Amino acid sequence: MLDTPGVFASIAVGLVVIWSSRTFALANITLLLLFLILSVIATKYRHEEKKEKGVYEHERGLHNVISNGVVPMLCCTGFYLTGSPAWIAAYVTSVAGALSDKFGSELGVLSGKPIALKNLKNVKAGTSGAISALGTFLSFSGALIIGLAAYFLYRIDPSVIFYIAVGGFLGGVFDTIAGIFEEMGMGNKSTSNLICTLSSALIGFYFIKF
Numbered sequence: 001m002l003d004t005p006g007v008f009a010s011i012a013v014g015l016v017v018i019w020s021s022r023t024f025a026l027a028n029i030t031l032l033l034l035f036l037i038l039s040v041i042a043t044k045y046r047h048e049e050k051k052e053k054g055v056y057e058h059e060r061g062l063h064n065v066i067s068n069g070v071v072p073m074l075c076c077t078g079f080y081l082t083g084s085p086a087w088i089a090a091y092v093t094s095v096a097g098a099l100s101d102k103f104g105s106e107l108g109v110l111s112g113k114p115i116a117l118k119n120l121k122n123v124k125a126g127t128s129g130a131i132s133a134l135g136t137f138l139s140f141s142g143a144l145i146i147g148l149a150a151y152f153l154y155r156i157d158p159s160v161i162f163y164i165a166v167g168g169f170l171g172g173v174f175d176t177i178a179g180i181f182e183e184m185g186m187g188n189k190s191t192s193n194l195i196c197t198l199s200s201a202l203i204g205f206y207f208i209k210f
Contacts, residue, residue, distance in 0.1 A: 002065070005061060022083075028091060030149075045107065064193075066194075067190040097170075102142060103141060104176075108131075108135020128183050140169045143172070167200050178191065
């Protein structure tokens with residue numbers, strides 16, 4: 001699924017996550033691997049139908065890894081430097097945001113015509129800045145999966161599962177809003193993904209307690 005630069009970049013991200021996570025190294029890398037596995041499944045799911053719609057992106061590259069991985073990586077680095085668990089909350093929520101966006105974009109395109117937020121008109125599947133009922137549901141589901149995984153990996157309070165899901169989902173919402181500007185020629189999918197993970201991380205850092 002990744003080209004050569006993307007493979008090396010993903011390995012670098014993984015190594016930094018392991019090295020900087022201290023006692024959370026196993027939990028953090030497991031969560032990241034879960035995101036990668038589910039992302040591949042979401043991408044490959046009904047890929048022939050996606051090809052017909054012109055929205056299938058088989059090979060990912062360096063920019064995909066950076067836009068989805070740099071914020072989680074920096075969160076782990078922040079934890080290494082400070083020891084504050086707030087950085088772990090930020091890390092988990094940023095991954096939740098990344099999977100929320102992945103589910104919403106890769107699986108949401110299989111629904112009917114989405115609605116563009118800028119004018120509330122129907123647009124073709126895969127249009128940035130558009131939403132659908134199915135895509136919204138799946139977006140929240142992706143974030144919720146990470147919240148559930150975090151419960152087992154980090155032994156957090158059960159109530160935090162919901163907060164992680166909401167934080168990740170809101171990151172997906174910010175990604176969609178960024179997509180409006182993307183369609184206007186300001187930014188691209190990478191910048192939208194970066195906004196998604198960054199906003200989710202900020203929510204996790206300031207509002208979620210580990």
